[in-house]
Amino acid sequence: MIIILQLLHAVILWVLEFAPYPELFIYPYLTFSGFLPYRDILDQHFPGLMFFPLNFYSLGFRDPIAFKLLLILVVTLTSVWIYKISRSRLSVFFYVLWQPFFEGNQLWLDVFLPIFTLPAFYFFQLQKWFLTGLFLGLGVVFKQTLVPLVAFVGLILLFRRKFSALAKFSFAALLPSFLMLVYLQKIGVLSDFWYWTIKFNLSDFAASGSLAPRLQDWIKLSLPIAFIALAFIKSSNSRKYMFWLLFTIIGGIARFGLIHLQPAVPFFALALSALSRTSKPRFIFCLALTTAWLGYFYTHQNNLFQTKYFDSYSTELAAQISRRVQPGDRIFLLGVNPHLYPLTWTLPPARTFVFQFPWFINTAGDRILNGLRSDPPQLVVYNPVSNIDNQYLRDYGSRLVEYIQSNYMLSSQIGPYLIYENRP
DSSP: HHHHHHHHHHHHHHHBBEEOOOOHHHHHHHHTTTBTTTTTEEOOOOTTSSSSSSTTTTTOOHHHHHHHHHHHHHHHHHHHHHHHHHHHHHHHHHHHHHHHGGGGTEEEHHHHTTTHHHHHHHHTTTTOOOOOHHHHHHHHHOGGHHHHHHHHHHHHHHTTTTTHHHHHHHHHHHHHHHHHHHHHHHHOEEEEEEIIIIIIIIIIHHHHBBOOOOHHHHHHHHHHHHHHHHHHHOOGGGHHHHHHHHHTTSSOOSSSGGGGGGHHHHHHHHHHHHHHHHHHHHHHHHHHHHHHHHHHOOOOOOOOTBBBTSSSHHHHHHHHHHHHHHOOEEEEEESSSSTTHHHHHHHGGEEEEEEOHHHHHHHHHHHOOOOOHSSSEEEEEEOOOOTTTTTEHHHHHHHHHHHHHHHEEEEEEEEEEEEEEEEE
């Protein structure tokens, strides 16, 4: 039965539009190409499998199909741990139904976190403190939003006066981060890491990169929130999941998106299953509402079997770039999805890459502009309608646009994308 549910999950994700985050392509590719994380690649996330020598790119994940199979593998492993924790097929059933609803067809770091938090929860229940800490510590290196969960578990042990357990847990939880810091110090980027992951996150990103839930988000979440409240009230067995559900996401919702709730979905499925098993009427009630809610969701999906960011424009742009430059050449993508760098084996100028979001341009705009001057790219691709949060790149990145238009010659256009070459 579990295998059938896993196959159903795989089919659902295979049919829905797949949306792998561009960071999973560009960061490992640049790291593989010799760029240093945090010094050459400006980003605020912990390394995970993006910034170490062993990364997605070096492991062979270089195209959408590979990443789509990885997504299916991750959710399959997650369902295995859900069953191992609950011994309930109903928990897996609810996970299969609800995981895609929380933007589970997207692939971002949050989707990977349950393969750390669920083993940690399992070993926490068994009072295996070292293994609990180790899995959570590995999860922190993957994405630092799990730090609140580590602190929460540590406080539980402290309040229970389990000092020996706290020592084992703390040592194991800190060990992966300690080894990460040793590596970053060895390659000479520790101060850059501190700036981007701590100072930048608490200042520039907090000021201009935060995004609150919209009304439509609250509407989408209304039924899951109601289920959680009902489970907390009516099912004592579900309460052990609640704090883990909360603390897996509390550190990652500054810029809200349903994808950032993915770490909580397994615990939501476990709690909903526990509620459903308290009585047959509650099971029917939960199943009926879930079916109606998700039935609407699944019947309103578009772009089935498609992959976001890998459309006909991307294919044509990659072909055009490859015809005009050689692998290893410098090009500059302005307002264009950066997965075109690995697709064309090209590199950004001046060994500097940053996503062109307002909060990054405000901080690193001068560096990017100076890089264009000191290491002029052979080719520029610019999207004049690029925007985020209704802010247009042509406005907040006007100096970059003006420099390109003044120093390069428009040679062709593919859809909205303008291709510039050096002036003769």
